[in-house]
Amino acid sequence: MAFSKLGLSHAMLEGVKAMGYVEPTPIQLRTIPLILAGRDVIGSAQTGTGKTAAFALPILTQIDHHEPQPRVLILEPTRELAAQVETAVRDFARFTDLRVAVVFGGVGYGLQREALHKGVDVLVATPGRLLDLMQQGTCKLDRIKYLVLDEADRMLDMGFLPDVRRILQKCPRERHTSLFSATVPPEIETLIQWAMKDPETVEIGARRTPAETVKHVIYPVSDAQKTDLLLELLKRVNYDSVIVFCRTKYGADRVAHLLKRNNHAVAVLHSNRTQREREQALRGFRDGRFEVLVATDIAARGLDIAEVSHVVNYDVPQHPEDYIHRIGRTGRMEAKGDAFTLMVAEDGRHVQAIERFISQKIPRVKLEDFEYRYTALFEENKPGQPSTGPMRARGARVRGGYFYGPAKRRR
Numbered sequence: 087m088a089f090s091k092l093g094l095s096h097a098m099l100e101g102v103k104a105m106g107y108v109e110p111t112p113i114q115l116r117t118i119p120l121i122l123a124g125r126d127v128i129g130s131a132q133t134g135t136g137k138t139a140a141f142a143l144p145i146l147t148q149i150d151h152h153e154p155q156p157r158v159l160i161l162e163p164t165r166e167l168a169a170q171v172e173t174a175v176r177d178f179a180r181f182t183d184l185r186v187a188v189v190f191g192g193v194g195y196g197l198q199r200e201a202l203h204k205g206v207d208v209l210v211a212t213p214g215r216l217l218d219l220m221q222q223g224t225c226k227l228d229r230i231k232y233l234v235l236d237e238a239d240r241m242l243d244m245g246f247l248p249d250v251r252r253i254l255q256k257c258p259r260e261r262h263t264s265l266f267s268a269t270v271p272p273e274i275e276t277l278i279q280w281a282m283k284d285p286e287t288v289e290i291g292a293r294r295t296p297a298e299t300v301k302h303v304i305y306p307v308s309d310a311q312k313t314d315l316l317l318e319l320l321k322r323v324n325y326d327s328v329i330v331f332c333r334t335k336y337g338a339d340r341v342a343h344l345l346k347r348n349n350h351a352v353a354v355l356h357s358n359r360t361q362r363e364r365e366q367a368l369r370g371f372r373d374g375r376f377e378v379l380v381a382t383d384i385a386a387r388g389l390d391i392a393e394v395s396h397v398v399n400y401d402v403p404q405h406p407e408d409y410i411h412r413i414g415r416t417g418r419m420e421a422k423g424d425a426f427t428l429m430v431a432e433d434g435r436h437v438q439a440i441e442r443f444i445s446q447k448i449p450r451v452k453l454e455d456f457e458y459r460y461t462a463l464f465e466e467n468k469p470g471q472p473s474t475g476p477m478r479a480r481g482a483r484v485r486g487g488y489f490y491g492p493a494k495r496r497r
């Protein structure tokens with residue numbers, strides 16, 4: 087099915103063509119007609135599926151004249167996502183004269199106020215800064231016709247739901263609402279009941295399945311050798327660009343420092359960095375100046391960083407859905423990717439949760455010729471017996487120099 091059959095405006099079709107999109111992705115195929123028909127939509131799809139175009143194209147198709155106040159509001163959990171979505175919307179709208187603006191915290195108010203005074207048709211915003219601007223009287227939402235709540239579960243995780251509610255209360259009741267969320271926890275369910283009208287759910291693929299194009303494995307290792315293993319992996323893997331995920335900001339800084347000392351071109355992305363530092367990090371990583379991006383989950387969630395050849399989970403994610411988001415950075419739009427997860431003894435419970443979540447066993451792998459000082463992680467415990475022998479002992483086999491085998495049972 088071609089874009090031209092979906093009922094989009096001529097300007098949107100031109101925009102899509104200029105972006106080089108040939109045919110709609112599954113979420114676009116399902117969502118575009120629904121939004122054009124005026125339905126509220128709940129979208130759940132893996133990252134990299136093209137969800138921005140899925141909501142932006144049909145909304146922009148229906149906005150054809152200027153008004154002083156914004157008519158489209160897109161709420162995003164982080165400044166990076168907001169900036170990214172604004173860029174995408176500008177790209178789609180390049181053959182229209184729609185005015186697009188983005189507001190987020192961490193930067194001065196001047197330019198954002200100026201843009202709002204001049205008049206904006208499509209506003210992309212993070213909740214905190216938008217509320218500030220509303221309280222100052224700079225931004226009014228009483229003309230909003232289309233509201234998009236993007237990455238709603240992440241807004242919940244970040245504690246933005248009360249802000250989101252306050253913003254929604256200022257929008258007209260007569261409006262169209264779309265909500266995108268990888269998971270639908272009870273709080274989001276309540277928000278849906280409260281904010282949406284008879285919504286249609288569009289679920290693309292099993293949202294708990296990693297992209298089929300990603301090969302993902304686990305490297306068990308002792309805590310003391312984690313950094314050595316990371317350095318060795320980076321040395322051996324033929325990567326173009328790699329994201330290393332860490333659990334904490336402090337951990338991200340530490341790993342970045344280590345990689346720098348070992349002559350890697352590294353950028354860091356986490357929420358303690360200034361907006362400028364974060365933008366520089368992203369830009370440098372996108373244009374290839376930095377080959378490694380060290381990031382925390384919150385900073386990296388949903389960012390459109392294309393063509394990442396590898397993802398390394400330096401720390402096992404604590405929420406299973408973050409595993410999918412992290413490894414979704416690679417293997418996007420059918421590019422092949424590899425994802426490695428370093429696992430220490432204490433991570434057993436989290437790894438089990440991830441494996442349950444994705445209904446898959448992730449192969450354990452041993453890096454050949456790496457001097458493991460502590461090998462108990464590779465040993466398999468049989469019930470009632472102390473652990474003996476390498477994990478090859480039961481059912482595992484050697485493939486391409488790696489040991490693939492069943493998971494160690496944790497006591």
Ligand code: AMP
Binds near residue numbers: 133
């Ligand atoms: P998103 O899930 O919206 O972040 O999109 C992920 C990536 O897919 C972005 O780089 C988009 O530009 C790209 N993309 C979205 N839709 C299409 C399409 N129909 N054909 C090719 N690329 C697309």
